[in-house]
Amino acid sequence: MLAAFGRAFRTPDLRKKILFTLFIIMIYRAGASLPSPGVSYSHIQQCIKTASATGSSTDVFTLLNLFSGGALLQLSVFALGIMPYITASIILQLLVVVIPRLEALKKEGQPGQAKITQYTRYLTIGLAILQSTGFIALARANQLIPNCNLELIPETDAAPTWLTLTTLVVSMTAGTGVIMWLGELITDRGVGNGMSVLIFTSISARLPFEGSSIYRTQGVGIFTVVCVIGLVIITLVVFIEQSQRRVPVQYAKRMIGRRMYGGTSTYIPLKVNQAGVIPVIFASSLLYLPALFTQLDVKDPGKVSTFISR
Numbered sequence: 143m144l145a146a147f148g149r150a151f152r153t154p155d156l157r158k159k160i161l162f163t164l165f166i167i168m169i170y171r172a173g174a175s176l177p178s179p180g181v182s183y184s185h186i187q188q189c190i191k192t193a194s195a196t197g198s199s200t201d202v203f204t205l206l207n208l209f210s211g212g213a214l215l216q217l218s219v220f221a222l223g224i225m226p227y228i229t230a231s232i233i234l235q236l237l238v239v240v241i242p243r244l245e246a247l248k249k250e251g252q253p254g255q256a257k258i259t260q261y262t263r264y265l266t267i268g269l270a271i272l273q274s275t276g277f278i279a280l281a282r283a284n285q286l287i288p289n290c291n292l293e294l295i296p297e298t299d300a301a302p303t304w305l306t307l308t309t310l311v312v313s314m315t316a317g318t319g320v321i322m323w324l325g326e327l328i329t330d331r332g333v334g335n336g337m338s339v340l341i342f343t344s345i346s347a348r349l350p351f352e353g354s355s356i357y358r359t360q361g362v363g364i365f366t367v368v369c370v371i372g373l374v375i376i377t378l379v380v381f382i383e384q385s386q387r388r389v390p391v392q393y394a395k396r397m398i399g400r401r402m403y404g405g406t407s408t409y410i411p412l413k414v415n416q417a418g419v420i421p422v423i424f425a426s427s428l429l430y431l432p433a434l435f436t437q438l439d440v441k442d443p444g445k446v447s448t449f450i451s452r
Contacts, residue, residue: 163332166324167343173220173320174213174347178313180306181217182296189290190215211344212351214277215287217294217310219317221277222270224325224340226318230265232421234258266322267315274314278307385414 150156177183207214210223238244238258247254280286281294295310297303321340328336357365388409395402 159333163328166328170324174211174218176219178217178219179309180295185292185294186216189287208348209344211347219313221314222273222318224321224337226269227266227322230262230269234262270315270318274311278310382415386411
């Protein structure tokens with residue numbers, strides 16, 4: 143593996159793509175750590191430390207916070223992560239089968255696919271507005287981080303409340319647009335699969351924190367068991383991802399002049415997992431919606447209704 147990395151860096155074209163991808167990843171992680179305007183970063187850090195020390199878990203937002211690289215609970219500029227784009231992509235793929243206009247665009251080839259991609263971007267912005275509004279409402283209702291009684295978005299005399307909340311929504315929505323652009327840059331000028339690279343970056347950024355939390359709260363034995371299970375799962379996922387269903391193909395023989403050509407046997411490699419991990423992420427997000435509505439309605443509906451009225 144190290145020899146393969148060495149050969150990649152010795153190739154000028156591959157070296158430029160790898161370095162460009164690393165540069166985009168640095169920008170992405172910097173944006174994930176940049177607090178949004180109007181948010182009390184000190185209060186957020188204090189609440190996160192308290193929740194980590196007491197062993198409290200954010201059951202509703204654990205997965206979403208993982209895919210955002212920890213930016214969701216910090217209400218940073220990139221708090222929404224890549225999830226709105228993934229959701230919009232899958233919704234458009236489902237609508238292609240239902241709406242004849244989208245099906246016709248898909249059959250047009252590259253121009254039609256470019257049009258569908260443009261629709262996906264528009265839908266992503268709409269979903270980003272809805273999700274950012276919901277997360278800000280939960281933050282003001284003290285339901286985003288468990289056992290947090292501090293004001294994550296404090297009211298100040300410098301600006302009216304509606305202006306602060308509008309600025310937060312615009313900032314998070316713009317952050318989602320920037321993430322889309324960064325992913326497309328990696329796809330076009332980097333190593334490819336830009337959205338998958340950003341998802342991997344977000345998950346990898348959370349692994350040290352989650353590992354240290356397990357080690358601190360559960361001990362060495364449970365930490366070792368979790369590491370072994372993680373390695374086994376990664377091995378199985380790679381095995382299934384690389385698996386192929388080989389469909390045999392037999393070419394017919396043909397006579398050209400006095401020589402016989404063809405008659406060879408080959409196969410068509412079909413991947414066992416054609417869809418990848420995107421449907422799993424989308425299904426997990428849908429399963430979190432009932433718990434999200436429960437958090438809004440049961441815990442403290444008065445604060446949420448006050449936020450909506452404002």
